[in-house]
Structure formats: structure tokens, C-alpha cells
Amino acid sequence: MNSSKWEIGPIFRALMRNKVGAVLIAIQIAVTMTIVVNSIFIILERAELMKRDSGIDEANSFYLTTTGFATDFNAQSTTTEDLEAIRNTPGVLDAIQINAIPTSGSGWSMSFQTEAGEGLEDEGAAVYMIDENGLNTLDIELIAGENFTPSDIRWRAPGSPDWPETVIITKALSESLFPDENWQFALGKTIFISSNQPMIVKGIVDKIQAPWVGWSDLEHTVLVPEKTLFNSNRYFIRAEPGQRDAIMPEIEEMLASSNKGRIIRGMRTVEETRERSYRSDAAMIKILSTVMVILTIVTGLGIVGLASFSVNRRKKQIGTRRALGASQSAIVRYFMLENFLISTVGVVLGAGLTIGLNVLLVNMFSLPALDWYFVPAGMLVLWLVGQIAVFGPAKKAANIPPAMATRTV
Amino acid sequence: MLKMTDVKKVFRTELVETHALRDFNLQVNEGDFVAVTGPSGSGKTTFLNIAGLLETFEGGQYELDGQDVSNLNDKARSQLRNEKIGFIFQSFNLIPDLNLFDNVDVPLRYRGFNSAERKKRIEESLEMVGLANRMKHLPSQLSGGQQQRAAIARALAGQPRFLLADEPTGNLDTKMALSVLELLKTINDFGTTIVMVTHDQHLAEQAKRNIYVRDGKVSESGEVVSLENAVNA
Numbered sequence: 001m002n003s004s005k006w007e008i009g010p011i012f013r014a015l016m017r018n019k020v021g022a023v024l025i026a027i028q029i030a031v032t033m034t035i036v037v038n039s040i041f042i043i044l045e046r047a048e049l050m051k052r053d054s055g056i057d058e059a060n061s062f063y064l065t066t067t068g069f070a071t072d073f074n075a076q077s078t079t080t081e082d083l084e085a086i087r088n089t090p091g092v093l094d095a096i097q098i099n100a101i102p103t104s105g106s107g108w109s110m111s112f113q114t115e116a117g118e119g120l121e122d123e124g125a126a127v128y129m130i131d132e133n134g135l136n137t138l139d140i141e142l143i144a145g146e147n148f149t150p151s152d153i154r155w156r157a158p159g160s161p162d163w164p165e166t167v168i169i170t171k172a173l174s175e176s177l178f179p180d181e182n183w184q185f186a187l188g189k190t191i192f193i194s195s196n197q198p199m200i201v202k203g204i205v206d207k208i209q210a211p212w213v214g215w216s217d218l219e220h221t222v223l224v225p226e227k228t229l230f231n232s233n234r235y236f237i238r239a240e241p242g243q244r245d246a247i248m249p250e251i252e253e254m255l256a257s258s259n260k261g262r263i264i265r266g267m268r269t270v271e272e273t274r275e276r277s278y279r280s281d282a283a284m285i286k287i288l289s290t291v292m293v294i295l296t297i298v299t300g301l302g303i304v305g306l307a308s309f310s311v312n313r314r315k316k317q318i319g320t321r322r323a324l325g326a327s328q329s330a331i332v333r334y335f336m337l338e339n340f341l342i343s344t345v346g347v348v349l350g351a352g353l354t355i356g357l358n359v360l361l362v363n364m365f366s367l368p369a370l371d372w373y374f375v376p377a378g379m380l381v382l383w384l385v386g387q388i389a390v391f392g393p394a395k396k397a398a399n400i401p402p403a404m405a406t407r408t409v
Numbered sequence: 410m411l412k413m414t415d416v417k418k419v420f421r422t423e424l425v426e427t428h429a430l431r432d433f434n435l436q437v438n439e440g441d442f443v444a445v446t447g448p449s450g451s452g453k454t455t456f457l458n459i460a461g462l463l464e465t466f467e468g469g470q471y472e473l474d475g476q477d478v479s480n481l482n483d484k485a486r487s488q489l490r491n492e493k494i495g496f497i498f499q500s501f502n503l504i505p506d507l508n509l510f511d512n513v514d515v516p517l518r519y520r521g522f523n524s525a526e527r528k529k530r531i532e533e534s535l536e537m538v539g540l541a542n543r544m545k546h547l548p549s550q551l552s553g554g555q556q557q558r559a560a561i562a563r564a565l566a567g568q569p570r571f572l573l574a575d576e577p578t579g580n581l582d583t584k585m586a587l588s589v590l591e592l593l594k595t596i597n598d599f600g601t602t603i604v605m606v607t608h609d610q611h612l613a614e615q616a617k618r619n620i621y622v623r624d625g626k627v628s629e630s631g632e633v634v635s636l637e638n639a640v641n642a
Contacts, residue, residue, distance in 0.1 A: 007518055014506035017547070320502040323463055324516040324563070325491020327484050402490070403463040405502055406454055406575050 005330065011338050021306050022342045029346025029382050032299040034353040037378035038361065039288040041370050046281045052218070054102045055207035057139035058270040060093070060239045062248055063101055067232040070261025075229045076155060078259055085258060086235060086251060087133075091243035094137040097227045098236045099129040100211050101270070102138075103277045107211030112169075112222065114177055114189070116196040123176045124217060125169070126210030129156065129226040135168075137238045138208060140223075143171065145187045145203030152202075152225040163193050164225050168203040172219035199224075213277045244269065299382075300389040307335060307393035311400075318397050319404025328398035335394035336387055343386035347379040354378060410571060410602050411437040411460060416469035418455050418625075429455040430466065431625040437604060439570075442597040444616035445606045452625040453606045454575065460604060461494055461573045462486040474570055491519050495564030495601075499576035501556040503548040503563075509535060510544040513563045520567060534562040538592060554585030561592060565601075572596065574605040578612055590615055 015022050066082065068075060079097050086095040100107030108129075113122040130138070132148045145168070152166055169177075174186035183204065190198045208221045239247050248267060256264045275282075311318070318331060326334075358370040418430040429452045437443050447453050458464040459471065462478060470479050474493055481489070496502075503512050510531055517527040535541050538558040540551075548556050557577060564572060574593065578586035590612060597603050597617075605616060613619050621628045 005518055005521060010507055010511045010514065010518075013508075013511065014504070017506045316500075316502065317504050320498070320504070321515060322487065323461065323490060323496050323502075325487055325519040325567075327487040327519075329484075330487075330519060401464070402461075402487075403458045405496065405498060406458055406463065 005333070006337060007334060008337065008341070011334070012341055015338065015341060021309070022345075025302055025306050026342050026346035026349065028299050028302050029343055029386065030350035030353055032295045033347055033350030033378050033382045034357050035295055036292045036381070037350075037354045037374050038357050038370070039292045040378075041358070041374050042361075042367065043285050043288050045368065046285055049213070050278045050281055052209070052213075053207065054209040054270075054274065055138075055140055055205075055219075056102055056209075056270065057238055058274060060241055060244050061138075061236065061270045062239070062244055062268060063098070063234050063236045063270070064252065064255070064267035065232060065234050065265050066255060066262050067265065068259075068262040069231075073231060073261045075231060075233065076227075078262065079227060079233060081258070082235065082255060085254060086237055089247060089251060089254065091240050091247040092251070093238045093240050094133050095235055095237040096130050096134050096137045097233050098134070099228060099234065100126070101234065101236065101273060102128075102209045102211060103213055103270070103274050104211045105213070105277055109210070110193050110222075111195075112173070112177065113192050113195070116192045116198070118195050120195075122195075123173060123220060125173050125220040125222045126212070128208070128221065128223050129228060130223050131225065131227055134223060135205070137236055139238065140208050141206040142168070142203050143206045144184050145201070147203060148223075148225040154226055156226045156228045158228075158230055161194075163197050163199060165198070165200060166202040166225060167191070167193075167199040168205055168223040169201055170205055170207060170219050170221045172207070172217075173221060174201075174204055176217070176220060296385060300385050303339060303386055303389035304393060307339065307390045308396070310338075311335070311393050311397040314397075315400055315404055316407070318400045319402055319407070322400065322402035323405040331398040331400075332391075332394040335390055335397055339386045339390035339394075340383065343383050346386075347382050350382065351375050351379060410439040410441070410474060411435070411604070412470075412472040413456075413460070414470045414472075416459060416466050416471055418452075418459060418464070418466045429625050430459070433469070433626060435620065435627050437602060439602055440597070440600055442594070442603045442617040443605065443620055444613035444618070445604060445620045445622060446608070446610065446613045447622035447628075451622045453622050455625075456622060457573055457575055457604070457606045461496060462490050487519075491516055491567065493570050495567060495569035495572045497557070497560055497564050497572065497574040497577045499579040501548070501553075501560045501580070503556055503560055505548055508545050508547055509540060509551075509559050509562075512548070512559060513566050516563065516567050530566045530568075531562075534566040535559070537565065538562045552585070553581050554588060557581060557585070557589050558592065561589070561596070565596065570602060572601050572603045574603065574607075576607055577605060578607070578609060586612065 068078065083095055083097065086092055108127040109124055110127050111122040111124050113120050131153045132150050135142055135147050154164055169186060171183045174183045177191060178185045186201045187204055189201050191201060192198055207219055209218050210221050237251060252264050252267055321331065354375055361367045362369055413433055413435045416430055416433040420427040420429055433456065445453050445456065459466050470477060478489060513531045513534055514527055517530060532541065535544055538561050540555060540558055540562060543551065578589050581589060593603060607613055
């Protein structure tokens with residue numbers, strides 16, 4: 001490659017003598033890069049959050065709420081009969097009563113610690129009350145210890161402060177409770193709920209998310225062997241693959257007709273629940289994507305505008321260059337190079353602003369710090385946008401005839 | 410050096426067809442200093458554009474330095490312009506955002522010379538036109554005469570065989586015009602062939618040979634002709 005044909009020095013010096021338009025475009029590129037790169041980072045981060053596996057069989061599961069209102073409503077017998085009827089319904093894989101739904105946004109949380117006593121270090125965890133069918137219904141993998149047996153399951157009366165003697169915890173909670181040990185260490189150990197009530201870790205499951213998707217300890221979860229005697233209860237039902245939508249109305253109708261002293265409400269798939277929980281994140285992704293696209297287009301159009309203006313203003317100059325021996329490709333190269341220099345100033349400034357905005361977001365909104373490669377990737381994209389945008393005006397400039405040099409107007 | 414045989418050039422719009430050159434015949438020999446005169450619209454500038462490979466033409470043949478350039482593509486024409494032809498324009502056509510050094514550098518970069526060679530040629534050509542001490546000046550910081558001298562330096566830096574000047578003194582006062590003319594004569598004395606289009610009969614009389622163009626044809630060609638002869642032709 002012949003370096004003399006790359007007129008970097010003369011172009012740069014010419015830009016320095018006529019810099020208002022170029023500086024404005026460089027600033028626009030810098031601002032666009034700052035917003036686009038941080039937006040992409042936020043979008044990818046949100047998308048990553050939304051992709052997290054809840055640990056349960058979302059595709060085939062649904063749940064509903066049954067609320068007894070009759071004066072003779074018996075929660076225990078109703079729950080027992082309901083679960084038996086649901087489990088015997090063709091197309092149902094398994095079912096349980098549960099106090100909260102993963103990713104739903106509403107549930108129970110308690111603190112757990114490895115030693116009894118007030119004021120000691122503890123870990124918060126979501127609590128799901130399930131029976132011996134819980135692991136199968138939720139499709140959670142037991143990776144150590146044992147499942148609950150029917151004899152472990154007890155009925156919890158409203159307002160009861162007591163907790164069962166055994167508990168199954170997630171691997172993530174095990175690692176947090178015993179940070180210096182491997183995750184199997186918790187098995188068989190006694191942990192304490194509400195500061196001093198002992199529970200023996202009977203099993204460890206791989207994963208089940210808490211109800212709150214925005215919580216940093218989303219996989220801090222415990223399963224306790226309990227069914228509740230509340231008037232209002234939830235049933236979590238796992239269907240055979242592909243059967244969910246067919247059996248939902250069937251189950252609803254069966255429960256409604258089996259006991260006239262209660263109502264059935266809030267029937268919803270787990271997929272829908274996940275979609276609702278992440279709706280604000282999905283909206284943010286859409287908004288940021290739209291802003292990014294608009295900003296990039298506006299910047300591209302700005303470059304097209306400046307380059308077109310520049311070509312029109314310099315027709316005679318371009319004709320003179322052609323007369324002096326510039327080929328059409330040399331004229332295209334000139335404008336591409338000029339834009340590259342402007343874009344370089346813009347993206348270098350943009351790199352600084354991008355990091356600055358990220359630091360601000362980290363400090364103000366506890367967002368994670370930008371991965372290093374986002375900045376060079378953003379620079380590359382904006383360079384490319386500039387080159388693509390300037391190509392049209394550059395081609396137009398190259399078509400200016402050399403005879404333009406001798407025209408008097 | 411330059412030989413045009415039956416060259417035709419027609420400008421067409423939807424409504425009008427203008428024959429700018431009709432069977433244009435001209436031969437310019439090496440070392441000539443030819444002045445081309447003629448009334449407005451006679452085809453002088455069209456001739457200059459075709460001679461300088463700035464425009465194509467429809468019919469006839471054009472040989473430049475022994476090479477038939479009638480059907481060259483744009484890239485080859487650009488290369489020939491760069492290597493063999495130097496241009497001097499009425500409005501100087503210096504690039505206003507570049508200083509004199511960078512202005513003279515423009516055609517040398519297209520030629521592909523290395524940095525040291527370009528610097529040597531730029532300094533020599535600016536020295537020749539008496540602007541060696543103005544290399545860092547912008548065109549706007551120079552007088553009209555100085556700007557035209559800078560344009561001549563740009564044309565000479567590539568050491569062309571053939572210099573085309575389009576009304577080189579048209580924008581200059583008499584004193585500056587004379588100094589530019591003297592410069593052109595000096596350049597011609599060094600062997601560079603010059604074709605100059607001009608309205609200025611006095612200037613034309615300083616050339617070795619005069620060509621009178623009327624209605625797209627060479628009407629008169631020969632040794633120096635007087636104003637009266639040209640007008641009466």
C-alpha cells in the first residue's frame with residue numbers, strides 16, 4: 001500500500017481550519033456511542049436476567065388459588081381431597097399445595113443461620129411449603145440427601161410460629177451458609193430459622209428460584225414439609241408434556257364443582273407469571289433498543305448531511321483534485337478517510353463518556369461495571385456507521401467531473 | 410506532442426444540441442507555446458478540457474505524446490492527467506483549507522511519490538515561482554498573483570510534459586499578469602509545452618504561436634498573429 005495516497009495529514013489540517021461541522025458530528029458520535037454502548041450493556045444484562053432458569057418445569061406447569069368462604073369450610077379435608085382428585089386427573093403428572101410461586105413476585109422469606117442466637121450473621125431465603133410430591137411436581141433435582149416422606153409433612157395452622165424439624169435447601173443457600181465448605185457440607189447439619197428454631201438439612205436441591213426476580217440472592221431457597229390450613233391456598237399442578245392447556249379448564253371446573261363452599265381464582269401458567277414478572281425488563285429492552293436505533297439513524301443521517309453539504313460546497317475543489325489526477329476511488333477514499341478521522345475523535349471522546357456514564361450508573365443504580373470489550377466494540381460499530389453513512393456522498397463526490405475545475409460557476 | 414484530428418464534441422439537453430467542437434484539427438509540437446483565442450462560446454474551454462483529458466469527445470482522434478487517448482477509461486485518464494499534464498486555472502483553484510505546501514503536494518500524492526521526493530519537488534517548485542518563504546501560508550493570505558504562482562508551482566511540481574492554462578491572468582491586474590506571463594515563458598524556455606486559452610490578445614501575442622477558434626473549429630493557425638488579423642479572420 002502506498003502511504004502517500006492516504007492524505008491523513010492534509011485532511012486533518014484542513015479539518016482543523018474548518019472544524020465547526022466536524023466537531024459537532026464528533027460530539028454527536030460520542031454521545032451516540034455513550035448511550036448506545038451503555039444501553040446495549042443494560043439490555044444484555046437484562047436479557048441475561050430474563051433467561052435465568054427458575055429450576056422448575058415452567059412449560060408444563062400452572063397454578064390456581066382456592067379460597068373457602070363457607071362457614072363449614074374445612075381446609076385440611078378440602079386440600080386432601082383436591083390433591084387426590086387433581087393427581088388422578090388424566091394428563092396431570094403431579095400436584096401439590098404450595099404457599100408461593102417461583103418468579104411470581106409474592107412469597108415468604110425467612111432468615112437462616114448456622115448458630116442459634118440473636119444478632120448473629122444470617123442469610124435470607126425464600127420459603128416454599130410443600131409435601132413429599134413437591135420435588136416431582138416442581139421438577140427439582142435432589143442432588144444430595146433425601147426427599148421428604150409423608151411422615152415429615154405437617155399441617156400449619158394460621159399464625160403458627162413453629163417450623164418443621166427438617167428442611168431441604170438449595171445448593172446456593174448451602175454455599176452461602178457455609179462459605180468455607182463445599183456445598184454438600186450442609187447435609188445433616190442443623191440450621192436455625194428465626195434465630196433459634198433448629199431445622200436439620202435433610203436434602204439439597206440443585207436449584208429453585210425465589211419469587212422475587214430482582215433479588216440478588218434469587219436462589220436462596222428452602223423447602224419445608226408443610227401444608228397450610230388457611231382458607232386460601234394455592235395448588236401447583238404439573239401436566240404431562242403438551243397437556244397443560246387442555247387440562248387447565250378441566251381442573252378448574254372439577255374443583256369448582258366438587259366443593260361449593262369455595263371459589264377458584266387466579267389460574268395462571270408459570271410461563272405467564274414469568275412473562276409478567278419480567279414485563280418491566282422487557283419494556284426497558286424495547287425502549288432502549290428503540291432509542292439506540294433512532295440515535296444511530298440520526299447520527300448516520302447527520303454524517304450523511306455533513307458529508308453531502310461538504311461535497312456540495314467543495315464541488316470545484318473536487319473537480320480540481322480530479323483534474324490534478326485523482327481517480328474516482330481516490331475521491332471516495334478522501335471522504336471516507338475524512339469521516340474516519342472525525343469518527344475517531346468522536347469514538348475516543350465517546351469511550352471516555354461511555355466509561356463515565358457507566359461509573360455513574362454503577363454508583364447511582366448499582367448496575368454492574370461495563371465489560372471491557374463493550375468500549376472497543378462500540379467504537380468499531382460507530383466507525384462502521386460513519387463509513388457506511390459517508391459512502392453515498394463520497395460516491396456522489398467521485399462522480400463530479402474533472403471539467404468542473406474549469407467552470408466559472 | 411498533441412494531435413487532434415476531426416475531434417467532435419456535442420453537448421445535449423432534452424431540447425438543445427450544441428456542437429462545441431466540429432472537426433477540430435490541431436497539432437501542437439513539443440516545446441510550443443500556443444495561445445488559443447476566440448470569442449465567448451467558440452469552444453476554447455471545451456478544447457482545453459478535451460486536451461487536458463477533463464472531458465471525453467464523440468468523434469475523431471486525439472493523440473497525446475504519441476498515445477491515442479481517445480478511448481481511455483476514467484482511471485487511465487486520471488493517471489495521464491497526473492503524470493503528463495499540468496493545469497493552471499483562471500481562478501487558481503487552490504484548496505482554501507490547505508497551505509501552499511499541502512496544495513502543491515496534492516498531485517504528487519496521487520502520483521505516489523514518497524515523502525522525501527514530494528518535499529523536494531514542492532520546495533523546488535515553490536522556490537522557482539518565488540514563494541519558498543510562503544509554504545505555510547494559506548491561499549487567503551496571498552495576493553492574486555501569488556496565488557496564481559502557487560498554482561503554477563502545483564502544476565510544475567509533477568514535471569509535466571504539457572502545461573494547460575485556462576485564462577491564467579484573467580483574475581489578475583496588469584502588473585501581476587505580466588509577471589505570470591514571464592514565468593510561463595521561462596517555463597516554456599525550459600522545454601515544457603504550453604497551451605494557453607485566453608481572451609487577452611496582448612497576452613496571446615507573447616506566445617510563439619496563435620490559434621483562433623470560432624464556432625468549434627480552428628479558424629486560424631500559425632505564427633504570432635496580430636489582434637487585427639485575428640478580429641478580421
